[in-house]
Amino acid sequence: MITENTKVEDLRKHKDLKTLFPYFIYNQVGDGAGNFKKDATCLKEIEQKNPTWAAEDMVYGLRQLEQICASGGQVLFDVYDSKEVQESPDKECVKLIYFPAKQCNNGSRKTIILAAGGAYGSVCSMVESFPVAARLAELGVDAFCLNYRVADGKALFPRPMEDMGAACQFLMQHQDTLGINMEHYAVGGFSAGGHLAACWGTPELGYAAYQVSKPDIILLAYPMIDVWKTVSLAPLPIRAMMLSGYLGKDHSQKVCDVYNVEQHMDMTYPPAFVVQAEDDPTVPVWNSQVFIEQLQTLQIPYCYEHPQHGLHGFGLGTNTEAVGWVDRAFAFWNKLERD
Known part of the structure; x- marks a missing residue:
């Protein structure tokens, strides 16, 4: 069983998870360990180096993946077909990792696509x-x-946006086979992944450009909204x-x-749910504020949570002032459907 003391090497060799390992913390090295080069590093030590990356939350997500794999369910899906990958080999890494619904929602069945952050240099899905x-x-x-x-x-852009478009198209085309409902779907993201998710609501970069229906809602955690202004704050190199x-x-x-x-x-x-801590040291909180101000101007429904403390990269938010934000976002999504 995966615990906070489980080591990177244990995850790499895990009989059910080893094919998923490259996508735990994906980067161009592709080893799934991100910047944790030592296989002897355990999840608790990862948290100690990155305090907002709660080992408890990593265990929670990985255990559920472990259970899905053990039950024989398909977890990993290729977004692009073999012909597309042959024409553009960089598309081979574009995958969807599936967490099937465990119970029936009281309303209509729903689907969400989540994009983890990592400054567009990695994809930190595990955390x-x-x-x-x-x-x-x-x-x-x-x-x-x-x-x-x-x-x-x-030049990376607009390839991540193309990947989100292809992923939504894939799920639309295979919803009957997968037993999902894309008539009610959301897109969510964290940090740079929050930028990617936020782009999905715009006509030029989002759903309309890929002939996909509009999502019910966009869920954003500490998103980068203004790329130029945010990146311009970094040291010159x-x-x-x-x-x-x-x-x-x-x-x-x-x-x-x-x-x-x-x-x-x-x-x-689309309507939006946004959460970002006021003390975020990585993506300035004004990113969320300008986004919310634009929603207000356009009279689009939103919910904005901005706890005083929480820093950056808290994911699920366990042991932070943002704890429970996912449940509240889900409740807001259901409220939008009822209204």
């Missing part, structure tokens, strides 16, 4: 998407965690590296504005 997906599955939502393309030396990674060598504010969410929101933008 963000997996625990939240596990909780939503217990609440009756079919939850899918998206592993999307990250920086690889070429890091700033240059990030902008080159996102936009290519010829990056400029004009090019970046295409990906600044609030500039492209209109009255068709």
Whole structure:
């Protein structure tokens, strides 16, 4: 059984989870261990190095994955087919990891696609998407965690947006086979993944561009909304590296504005639930504030939680002032459906 003392090497060799391991903390190395190079590192030690990455939450998500795999259920899905991967080999890493609903929701059956953060240089699903997906599955939502393309030396954007579009199209096309309902679906994300999820509500980068129906709601945890302004606060070497990674060598504010969410929101933008701590040291809280102000201007329903303390990267939020936010977001989603 997975515990807080389970080591990286144990997860790498786990009989049921080893095929999923590369997507636990995905980066271009592709080893699933992110920046934890020592296989002897345990989940509790990961938390000690990154205090908002609660070992308790990682265990919760991984145990549920373990149970799904042990029951024989399919967990890992390719978003792109073999022909698409042959034409663009970088698409091979784009996957969906499935947490099926554990119970019937009182309302209509629902589906969510979650995108973990990692500054678009990694996808930290093990600490963000997996625990939240596990909780939503217990609440009756079919939850899918998206592993999307990250920086690889070429201009990244808009490839993650293409991956979200392809993932939603895949689920639309296979909803009968999977037994899910994409008539009521949401998109959610954390940090950089929150930027990706927020883009999904805009006409140029989101659902309309991929001929997919509008989501019921967008769920955002500590999202990056204004890419240029946020990245510009970083020290010059890091700033240059990030902008080159996102936009290519010829990056400029004009090019970046295409990906600044609030500039492209209109009255068709979906309702939103947003949570971000006031003391977030990584993504300034004004990102959420400008997003909420735009929702207010457009008269779009929203719920905004901004606990004073919580820092960045808290995922499910256990042992923080944000604890329970997933249940409250789910309740807000249900309220929107009733209204």
